[in-house]
Amino acid sequence: MIGTVKTFSLGGVHPEENKLSANAPIEKIPVPKQAFIPMGQNLGTPSKPVVSKGDLVKVGQLIAEASGFISTNIHSPVSGKVLKIDDIVDASGYKRPGIIINVDGDEWDESIDLSDDIKEDIELDGKEIIEKIKEKGLVGMGGATFPTYVKMMPPPGKVAEYLLINGVECEPYLTSDHRLMLEKGKEILIGTRILMKALNVNKAIIGIEINKLDAINHLNELAKKYEGIKIQPLKVQYPQGGEKQLIKAALNREVPSGKLPIEVGCVVQNVGTAFAVYEAVQKNKPLIDRVVTVTGKGVKKPSNFLVRIGTPLQDMIDAVEGFPETTGKIINGGPMMGKALISLDVPVVKGSSGILLMEEGESKRKPESPCIRCSKCTYVCPQGLEPFLLSKASKLAKFDMAEKEKVMDCIECGSCQYTCPASIPLLDYLRLGKTMVGANIRNRNKK
Amino acid sequence: MSMLTVSGSPHIHGDDSTKKIMYGVVYAMIPAMLVSVYYFGLDALRVLLIASVACLFFEWVIQKYLIKGPITITDGSALVTGILLAFNVPSNLPTWMIIIGALVAIGMAKMSFGGLGKNVFNPALVARVFLLISFPVQMTSWPKPQAIINGLTDAITGPTPLGIVKEGLGAGKTMSELAPELPDYMQTMVGQMGGSLGEVSAIALILGGIYMLVRKIITWHIPVSMLLTVVIFSGIFWGVDPEHYADPVFHLLTGGMLLGAIFMATDMVSSPMTKGGQLVYGFGIGLLTILIRMWGAYPEGVSFAILLMNAVVPLINMGFKPKRFGAKPGVVIKTS
Ligand code: SF4
Numbered sequence: 001m002i003g004t005v006k007t008f009s010l011g012g013v014h015p016e017e018n019k020l021s022a023n024a025p026i027e028k029i030p031v032p033k034q035a036f037i038p039m040g041q042n043l044g045t046p047s048k049p050v051v052s053k054g055d056l057v058k059v060g061q062l063i064a065e066a067s068g069f070i071s072t073n074i075h076s077p078v079s080g081k082v083l084k085i086d087d088i089v090d091a092s093g094y095k096r097p098g099i100i101i102n103v104d105g106d107e108w109d110e111s112i113d114l115s116d117d118i119k120e121d122i123e124l125d126g127k128e129i130i131e132k133i134k135e136k137g138l139v140g141m142g143g144a145t146f147p148t149y150v151k152m153m154p155p156p157g158k159v160a161e162y163l164l165i166n167g168v169e170c171e172p173y174l175t176s177d178h179r180l181m182l183e184k185g186k187e188i189l190i191g192t193r194i195l196m197k198a199l200n201v202n203k204a205i206i207g208i209e210i211n212k213l214d215a216i217n218h219l220n221e222l223a224k225k226y227e228g229i230k231i232q233p234l235k236v237q238y239p240q241g242g243e244k245q246l247i248k249a250a251l252n253r254e255v256p257s258g259k260l261p262i263e264v265g266c267v268v269q270n271v272g273t274a275f276a277v278y279e280a281v282q283k284n285k286p287l288i289d290r291v292v293t294v295t296g297k298g299v300k301k302p303s304n305f306l307v308r309i310g311t312p313l314q315d316m317i318d319a320v321e322g323f324p325e326t327t328g329k330i331i332n333g334g335p336m337m338g339k340a341l342i343s344l345d346v347p348v349v350k351g352s353s354g355i356l357l358m359e360e361g362e363s364k365r366k367p368e369s370p371c372i373r374c375s376k377c378t379y380v381c382p383q384g385l386e387p388f389l390l391s392k393a394s395k396l397a398k399f400d401m402a403e404k405e406k407v408m409d410c411i412e413c414g415s416c417q418y419t420c421p422a423s424i425p426l427l428d429y430l431r432l433g434k435t436m437v438g439a440n441i442r443n444r445n446k447k
Numbered sequence: 448m449s450m451l452t453v454s455g456s457p458h459i460h461g462d463d464s465t466k467k468i469m470y471g472v473v474y475a476m477i478p479a480m481l482v483s484v485y486y487f488g489l490d491a492l493r494v495l496l497i498a499s500v501a502c503l504f505f506e507w508v509i510q511k512y513l514i515k516g517p518i519t520i521t522d523g524s525a526l527v528t529g530i531l532l533a534f535n536v537p538s539n540l541p542t543w544m545i546i547i548g549a550l551v552a553i554g555m556a557k558m559s560f561g562g563l564g565k566n567v568f569n570p571a572l573v574a575r576v577f578l579l580i581s582f583p584v585q586m587t588s589w590p591k592p593q594a595i596i597n598g599l600t601d602a603i604t605g606p607t608p609l610g611i612v613k614e615g616l617g618a619g620k621t622m623s624e625l626a627p628e629l630p631d632y633m634q635t636m637v638g639q640m641g642g643s644l645g646e647v648s649a650i651a652l653i654l655g656g657i658y659m660l661v662r663k664i665i666t667w668h669i670p671v672s673m674l675l676t677v678v679i680f681s682g683i684f685w686g687v688d689p690e691h692y693a694d695p696v697f698h699l700l701t702g703g704m705l706l707g708a709i710f711m712a713t714d715m716v717s718s719p720m721t722k723g724g725q726l727v728y729g730f731g732i733g734l735l736t737i738l739i740r741m742w743g744a745y746p747e748g749v750s751f752a753i754l755l756m757n758a759v760v761p762l763i764n765m766g767f768k769p770k771r772f773g774a775k776p777g778v779v780i781k782t783s
């Protein structure tokens with residue numbers, strides 16, 4: 001018995017799930033020989049290095065600190081010697097400042113509790129929890145990498161009523177959250193309790209799609225012990241992991257256009273973040289590693305790895321028995337919202353949820369043909385937009401029209417483009433429209 | 448390592464295509480095609496072939512020699528137009544007239560507007576109305592359907608049920624006096640009545656409609672709103688004066704009503720983009736059809752009604768937007 005299965009009401013698609021690594025337990029992979037740690041790992045301002053060339057660092061030691069309100073601390077994921085502070089190519093394909101560390105052994109900072117004991121009692125009070133989350137460099141682990149502590153501080157006048165924990169993992173292929181829920185269920189629930197305490201709410205909902213029935217059952221069983229946490233089964237429907245869609249599905253509340261979840265009394269955190277919160281608050285462990293799915297149809301051994309931040313992707317590819325010859329595209333993240341990479345010489349960062357190696361045959365876009373006005377893009381848009389119209393407006397540089405037709409509401413889920421029978425790259429145009437309209441709005445606000 | 452592709456998300460595609468949709472429509476028309484050949488014989492086959500080949504040919508010629516762009520005749524859209532054109536004419540229409548119809552459909556109504564997806568009006572309907580106005584005699588002499596087994600030669604021509612009613616009522620007769628001349632419901636269901644190629648059999652058309660619904664090529668909104676409007680509107684008049692107005696079922700099953708509702712009004716290119724807009728569009732077509740059938744100069748009004756509503760689609764699209772997520776203000780949160 002899992003209770004009523006809910007979902008969101010507007011639009012949505014159901015791509016092939018391809019959860020190839022769903023049954024692969026989380027494996028630790030060896031610490032890399034060299035760690036590459038980019039300074040821009042969160043949404044917002046990059047962090048500022050506080051170590052210099054030649055410094056010896058331990059695992060968990062602060063190596064860069066937040067600069068500005070929306071920014072985070074970064075801790076060393078390895079022990080060794082700082083080789084240099086230099087530009088490194090990150091997943092965006094651009095060179096960005098980063099710290100390169102030559103690894104030597106695996107010596108951890110003494111303040112971190114390395115025992116396997118599960119610590120249930122939450123000793124810190126709300127304020128201290130948020131301080132800890134901030135200090136330990138936590139960001140949203142679902143991919144958006146928004147600093148976690150910022151979300152935990154509702155603006156004046158707004159009050160949180162519900163904490164939503166996102167265990168939806170609606171992206172095809174990805175299974176890191178799924179595995180985490182199965183293997184670290186208790187920790188996730190304690191992490192949830194910690195977040196509830198910090199937010200001063202007594203209701204939390206963990207949303208999980210029913211293709212992860214084992215996780216639903218497992219957490220249901222465990223949750224009996226934790227007051228106020230409900231496991232909400234959800235129909236398999238993309239993009240249910242979108243904050244707004246999840247809130248709609250679980251609570252039937254609609255976040256108003258242009259507003260944040262707190263507007264309807266909600267704060268949403270990912271299950272991975274809840275786990276990281278447990279580790280930070282109960283074990284004093286900064287965010288220095290994460291679970292990453294490595295998968296693809298040509299991959300010999302689709303896997304879920306617990307890997308240190310800064311590990312080159314190549315190390316993980318080696319761990320799945322090599323790079324398939326037939327690979328045509330490397331994606332950082334899932335196939336719907338992930339970013340294509342130009343090489344494997346980039347490191348794992350806080351927001352990396354998966355590496356997907358796509359076969360050559362499936363990686364090329366189909367040729368674009370004229371829009372046949374079938375409206376299918378409109379039917380599937382979870383935000384109730386008209387992608388055919390918005391893309392045309394952007395193409396013709398009619399950005400005022402794009403703004404009026406709510407281009408800024410687009411969550412870039414890609415459902416429209418996935419569906420379009422004419423294979424029009426709708427989202428390319430929508431992104432352009434969002435960039436231009438965003439700039440226009442900023443300019444207007446300046447005046 | 449081979450060359451890596453780098454492009455924006457999403458990186459997968461649902462595998463639907465224009466071609467699949469267009470051929471889906473072609474498959475949906477197979478039952479009606481078979482019925483037409485069954486009742487109108489080889490002549491029906493001739494019309495179907497000429498119309499289809501001519502439409503494909505004109506699209507090819509225009510793309511190759513006038514536009515000098517890519518040739519896209521295999522996408523299925525010209526074939527759909529060809530078959531729909533054939534469906535909209537009598538089976539004894541001379542070959543050269545069909546070819547003119549195809550030229551009007553593809554050349555004037557489709558390619559002049561910029562080709563697939565850009566046309567405002569349904570190409571097959573533009574051609575039908577063009578032919579009706581240019582060749583009124585040939586376009587309104589319908590061979591009586593006779594099953595293929597009864598021989599193919601010397602088909603007798605006669606008016607359609609709608610023609611009988613229009614003329615009869617105009618001449619002062621009542622519906623009960625006209626009843627013997629009209630087909631019964633069973634006959635109209637299977638297609639035993641005078642009419643254009645593709646419009647005679649309700650069953651065949653409905654089968655095609657169900658297929659398209661299941662394949663999600665069309666949604667129910669346009670056909671249902673159009674037919675419901677027809678039933679309600681004609682029902683009111685029939686209820687008040689059954690001797691001078693045909694009953695709603697008669698309206699549904701005769702003429703181009705079902706062909707129009709299922710295959711012509713649902714044409715994605717020339718119909719509204721949102722479901723709300725589609726309901727209004729269907730309502731408009733239903734209303735105009737009945738107005739023309741009851742009081743217009745022509746016995747049949749479906750084509751005119753659809754073309755008139757085609758013209759209004761841009762306006763409907765402006766007025767009917769999808770339900771936006773988060774348009775209504777959020778719930779008020781009680782502070783605990
Ligand atoms: S990418 Fe934007 S426009 Fe397209 S379906 Fe998603 S929200 Fe709608």
Ligand code: SF4
Nearest residue numbers: 371372374375377420
């Ligand atoms: S799905 Fe593609 S072809 Fe259909 S209306 Fe949207 S943009 Fe046009």
